[in-house]
Amino acid sequence: MTARRPWYATVLMYAALAFFLAFLGFPLVWLVSASFKSSQELNSLAVNLIPAQWDFSNYASALERQNLIPAAMNSLLVAVATMIITVLLSMPMAYALARLQGRLRAAGTIWILTSQVFPSILIIIPLFLLLRSISLNDTLLGLILVYVTFTMPFTLWMLQGYVAAIPVELEEAAEMDGANRITILRRVVLPLLAPGLVATAMFTFVSAWNEFFLALVLLQSPELYTLPIALRSFLGAEGQTQLGPLAAGAVLATIPSLIIFGILQKKLTGGMLAGAVKG
C-alpha cells in the first residue's frame, strides 16, 4: 500500500499493533517469568513480568519431579521415530501423487482432504480396539504407528508440492541418458528434494512432540507418558499444583518446537497454503 495515510490512521494502526503484540506475546512472556518466580510470588496477585527474585530452583525441581525426564525421552523417541518413518513412507507416494494423473491422484487428494476434517474421536475408538487386539495398546510402538498415519496426510501434501516444483525435464534428460527409475529417483529427485524433506521432517517432529489427544487415549502406564501427558498430570487439583515447576516444565516442552518453528516459519507458509486453501 503506497497511498498516504492520515495521521490518525497511523496512530490507530500502531495502537492495534501494540494490542496484538501484547495479546499474542503475553502468555509466553508470563510463562517464562513464572518459571523463575518463587512460589510465594506466584501465589499472589502481583502482576510482575520480571520476577522480584530470580528463583532457578523451579527448573531443578521440575526435572526431579515425577517422570519429566523419562517423559521427555519418550517424547523424543516417539517424535524422532515418527519423523523418520513418516518421511520414508511418504516420499515415494508423494512422488507418485505429484507425477501421476488420473484416478489414483484424485483418490489420494480426496483422502488427504477427508482426513483433515474427520473427527479423530471417531477413529480413536476402533484404533484403540485394534491396537489392543494386537497387543500394541499402551506401547510407544503403537503410538508411533498411529502418529505416522495421522501425520501422513500433511506430509504427503507438503512433499508432493516440493516434487511438483522439480522440473520434469531433468528426469526426462536422465532417462534419455539411460538411467532407470531408481537411479533417477536417487540421483536427480532426491538431491533436489532434500530441503523439502528437511522441512517436512521437522514439521512431523513438532506434530508428534506436541500431540496430546492420541497419547492420552493410547497410553495408560505413567512410565510411558509423553511430555504433554506428563505435564497435564502435573495439574492436580488447582490448589495443590506447584506452579513454578509446572511453568518450568512447560517452558522446557516448548523450546524444541519454538526453535523448529523459528527455522521453518517461511516454508510452512507455503505448505499450509497448499494444504488448507487448495484442499
Added chain:
Amino acid sequence: MSITAEKRAKAPHKVRQIGARTRAQRKEAIALVIPALLPIIIFSVIPLVSGVAIGFTDATLKRNAEISFNGVENYIDLAGNQRFWGSFGIGLVWSASVALLTLVCAMCLALLLNSNLRLKGLTRVLALIPWAMPPVVIAIVWRMIYNPNSGPLNGMLSWFGIPGVNWLGDFSTALPAVIVVGVWSGIPQTTVLLLAGMQAISAEQHEAAAVDGAGVFRRFWHVTLPALRPVIFAVTSLDFIWQFNSFGLIYVLTEGGPGGQTMIPPLFTYLEAFRNREIGAASAMGNVLVVAILIILSLYLINQFRQNKGVRA
C-alpha cells in the same frame, strides 16, 4: 496458489504419466504407493469404517461379552440425550465464535503486517508463537492467566479496584474464556494464509483504486476483500470444522466444566467412550458428528464449485 497449481497451469502436457499407460508403469506406480498405503489402510481407513460400524453395536469396554448389532438403538437413545445435544449446541457456539473471531483478528493483523509500519518483523515472529506452543502448554499458561487467586488477569483488574472473577470456574465466563484461548491459538495460521493471499494481490490494483480517489477503507472493501474471498471462505470453513473437532485445549483448560458449560461434542464422546466405557454409544455420537461435518463440508464444496463456475463463465 500453490507451486503445484502454477506448474500445472504452465505445462499441463509435460506432466509425466506414470498412470495406466503400460503394465510396467502401473507396477511402478503401485510399488511407489504401497509403503504409505499399507499403514493408511490399516490404521486409518479400516478404523474409520469399523468406527462407523461400532456405532450400531452395543460394544462396551466393561465386559468381554459378545458384541452384537443393535440397529439404531444407540441413535434412539442419543435422540433423547439432552446432555449430548447440549454439548452439540455448545460445540456450534464454540467453533463458530472461534472461527469468526479468529478471522476478524487475523484480518486486522494481516492488514497491519502488510502495511508499511515499523516493528513488523517483531510482530511477525510474535504472531507465530501460539502456533509453535504445544496445545497442552497453551492450556496450562492460560489456566495460570485465568487463575482467580494468582492470575495476572485478576491482578490487573485489582489495579482498578474491580473484584476478581473465577474465569474458568464461573458458569457465565467459562465458555467466553475458552473461546478467547481458541482465538489466540488460531490467529497465526489464519494470519499467515490471509497475508499470503494479500501479497498475491498486485500493487497496481491498489494504485489504480487510489488514483480513482478511493481511501484506505474503500480500497480494503473493493479491492482487498473481493480478492481474498476464496481464501477467507476456505480458511474459515476449515477452521470451523477443526474447532468443532478440537479436544486437547478445552480438556486441559476445564475438562468441560463448570457444569458442562464448555463440554463440546468430542470431549463428551471421549468421556462416554473411555470413562463410561460405552464405546458403542460413543461411536454413535461420533457418527452423528461425522454427518454434521459432512453437511458443513458439502456446503463448502457446493460454494467452491459455484465459485469455480463463476470464474470460468
